[in-house]
Amino acid sequence: MPDQPVRDALTESLAHQVLGRLADVQGPYFGDFGGRFVPEALIAALDELETEYRKALGDPAFTGELARLHREYTGRPSPLTEVPRFAEHCGGAEAGHRVFLKREDLNHTGSHKINNVLGQALLVKRMGKTRVIAETGAGQHGVATATAAALLDLECVVYMGEEDTQRQALNVARMRLLGAEVVPVTIGARTLKDAINEALRDWVANVETTHYLLGTVTGPHPFPEMVREFHRIIGEEAREQILERAGRLPDAVAACVGGGSNALGIFNAFLDDDAVVLYGFEAGGEGVDSGRHAARFSGGAPGVLHGARSYLLQDDDGQTLPSHSVSAGLDYPSVGPAHSWLHDLGRAAYEPVTDDEAMEAFRLLCRTEGIIPAIESAHALAGALRLGRRATQEGRTGQVFLVNLSGRGDKDVATAGRWFGLLDDAGTHDAGQDAGHATEGDR
Amino acid sequence: MSGTTGTAAPADMAAPATGSRTGDRIEALRAEGRAALIGYLPIGFPDVERSVEAVLAMVDAGVDVVELGMPYTDPVMDGPVIQRAAEAALAGGVRARDVLRFAEAVAEHTGGRVPALVMSYWNLVLRYGVDPFARDLAAAGGAGVITPDLIPDEGADWIAASDAHGLDRVFLVAPSSTTERLRLTAAASRGFVYAASTMGVTGAREQVGERAEQLVADTRAAGAERVCVGLGVSTGDQAAEVGRYADGVIVGSALVRTLLDDDTPWAARLDALQARTADLADGVRRARPGAASRGTRS
Numbered sequence A: 001m002p003d004q005p006v007r008d009a010l011t012e013s014l015a016h017q018v019l020g021r022l023a024d025v026q027g028p029y030f031g032d033f034g035g036r037f038v039p040e041a042l043i044a045a046l047d048e049l050e051t052e053y054r055k056a057l058g059d060p061a062f063t064g065e066l067a068r069l070h071r072e073y074t075g076r077p078s079p080l081t082e083v084p085r086f087a088e089h090c091g092g093a094e095a096g097h098r099v100f101l102k103r104e105d106l107n108h109t110g111s112h113k114i115n116n117v118l119g120q121a122l123l124v125k126r127m128g129k130t131r132v133i134a135e136t137g138a139g140q141h142g143v144a145t146a147t148a149a150a151l152l153d154l155e156c157v158v159y160m161g162e163e164d165t166q167r168q169a170l171n172v173a174r175m176r177l178l179g180a181e182v183v184p185v186t187i188g189a190r191t192l193k194d195a196i197n198e199a200l201r202d203w204v205a206n207v208e209t210t211h212y213l214l215g216t217v218t219g220p221h222p223f224p225e226m227v228r229e230f231h232r233i234i235g236e237e238a239r240e241q242i243l244e245r246a247g248r249l250p251d252a253v254a255a256c257v258g259g260g261s262n263a264l265g266i267f268n269a270f271l272d273d274d275a276v277v278l279y280g281f282e283a284g285g286e287g288v289d290s291g292r293h294a295a296r297f298s299g300g301a302p303g304v305l306h307g308a309r310s311y312l313l314q315d316d317d318g319q320t321l322p323s324h325s326v327s328a329g330l331d332y333p334s335v336g337p338a339h340s341w342l343h344d345l346g347r348a349a350y351e352p353v354t355d356d357e358a359m360e361a362f363r364l365l366c367r368t369e370g371i372i373p374a375i376e377s378a379h380a381l382a383g384a385l386r387l388g389r390r391a392t393q394e395g396r397t398g399q400v401f402l403v404n405l406s407g408r409g410d411k412d413v414a415t416a417g418r419w420f421g422l423l424d425d426a427g428t429h430d431a432g433q434d435a436g437h438a439t440e441g442d443r
Numbered sequence B: 001m002s003g004t005t006g007t008a009a010p011a012d013m014a015a016p017a018t019g020s021r022t023g024d025r026i027e028a029l030r031a032e033g034r035a036a037l038i039g040y041l042p043i044g045f046p047d048v049e050r051s052v053e054a055v056l057a058m059v060d061a062g063v064d065v066v067e068l069g070m071p072y073t074d075p076v077m078d079g080p081v082i083q084r085a086a087e088a089a090l091a092g093g094v095r096a097r098d099v100l101r102f103a104e105a106v107a108e109h110t111g112g113r114v115p116a117l118v119m120s121y122w123n124l125v126l127r128y129g130v131d132p133f134a135r136d137l138a139a140a141g142g143a144g145v146i147t148p149d150l151i152p153d154e155g156a157d158w159i160a161a162s163d164a165h166g167l168d169r170v171f172l173v174a175p176s177s178t179t180e181r182l183r184l185t186a187a188a189s190r191g192f193v194y195a196a197s198t199m200g201v202t203g204a205r206e207q208v209g210e211r212a213e214q215l216v217a218d219t220r221a222a223g224a225e226r227v228c229v230g231l232g233v234s235t236g237d238q239a240a241e242v243g244r245y246a247d248g249v250i251v252g253s254a255l256v257r258t259l260l261d262d263d264t265p266w267a268a269r270l271d272a273l274q275a276r277t278a279d280l281a282d283g284v285r286r287a288r289p290g291a292a293s294r295g296t297r298s
């Protein structure tokens, strides 16, 4: 996809006039997307949540406590790291592009997920609920939720597709160590979307005592807006840091997009800076043409899933299509409604990155900078490499790229080990072996 | 199996016109002094041919209104029984448009006496096109649509399309619904309002939620003319209990369950379906002993 053409710039300035600041748009709708397509039984709880969260954000007791936790527990602000050796591969050393990583991987629990989880968990306390449930794919959101539940003394149940409990056995153990109950979901495709179905069913039945601690900017209103609010700190810190370090705004911001929380979190601070181009990188899996991917914008169409209208992988009947990605965290057939809105406005561009491209970028960051990224985040790194090449080809030099490094790769070592054939001489010969076994062989 | 075909005809003619096919049917039964039995089956389970047979067998055994479930990949309002049937139906290749055949079959089989409502998660209707779906369903003789994940607030297109094509629109209320939402939902619905007996998903339960009776009363007070209760009803006794206070008793999982076991011959499964239906039909008939044969609720 080319850089924003003039037509999009016009749409954009029109959008500013009509909408005011893009960064502050409130739900239930983001343009044509979002809403509340859920059973009536949940509406009262969603209304309560919306009221409480709006009140909380205006209450210094709440925002102060969250800020304290982020400082003393999460480890915020997360650093901004320039990665010059990696940048040499980004459109060629002569082009002089600079790459900065926003280090959400250094947060407690290893990803950006904790930002949202602590915010919602504090809200749960305010609402007087005692139990939280969550869905998880890779396990990062489940681990973050189990962590906050331990910290704040909440009962915690995490739903996880059976297939993912096997792929991510280590994170299952982490959640159980933290005191959470992990429920493998054995119906449907047995992955993230089915875990969300099961969490929604639990929520309908237990909504009086239970909060559904949704892990990304999807779902019914107010989740997409509220989860953005809890992640906007990523972009706010990064904007300040890069102004200080590079002396100017970045030319482009890159993030991976599963549900879209880390991307929206970093985009948000730049939405109203028209000169900053925003790129979301989706899981292209084995290639969009293969049908095995999670590229909702290249391979999907607007539809409703899990409470919101957004771009969706679906068949001609509206049945949800299975998604595929080497990274469990991007393996989801829909996407947050705010991204669909930004896509249709032309304010952000979304491109697929294949498994192969992501794994190459994964290895490159390990080798050039000594940082093992989450495979999810490696999609953003691969995207940055592409942006650098494209800039060089188009004669633009000295570009500044800001990449959200949403998580660290500890959880992915077994997958990467198999991918690159690193486990062979450790006695693990079967490349098809699942993560649990490979991890055991590794120990 | 005892059929009830024909017995309702005189009452039908005496019933007030409600502007709704399902509404007329329920009013006719009210005049007979009983609640309607509304039976749910997913289309395409175990395959399209046999599932048409099952729906008609259920009608012959005594349901008053048919609910045709559209199998969907992500049925968040359904428990394990209906999930399994839906999954099998999808694996068997059922298509969304097949539901039109079922609506036609029910209309033909009963001479239009038994209304057929479609129960569909919203994305299937969206994808078909809201107005085209309403148009085609009406043309096939369908009576309307039950929408478990569409609230009236999001339903402007559907309200317009169902008005344009004369279809019933059945929205849900739940024990958690506020008075304001009960009013909104009652005003937006046509045919009846679906009261979820409990906070939860479909599936047989030991007891029908004790909040159901209060919810029916509250929904009527909020302006609903007809309120039917679903979720958790599986036996004739439960149907009798719910039929005492509700205008209709909705049964799903308990019927679907009779068809699930692959190892049982199909004919025996149909027998079990009819036996279960007859038990439920008997339940709604003994719910209000001594009820007048005129409508009594004021």
Ligand SMILES: Cc1ncc(COP(=O)(O)O)c(C=O)c1O
Binding pocket: A111, A112, A137, A138, A139, A140, A141, A215, A216, A217, A256, A257, A258, A259, A260, A261, A262, A263, A328, A329, A330, A374, A376, A377, A406, A407, A408
């Ligand atoms: C490290 C990391 N990055 C990204 C994601 C994708 O989620 P989102 O798109 O909401 O940021 C996940 C989800 O599990 C993750 O663990």
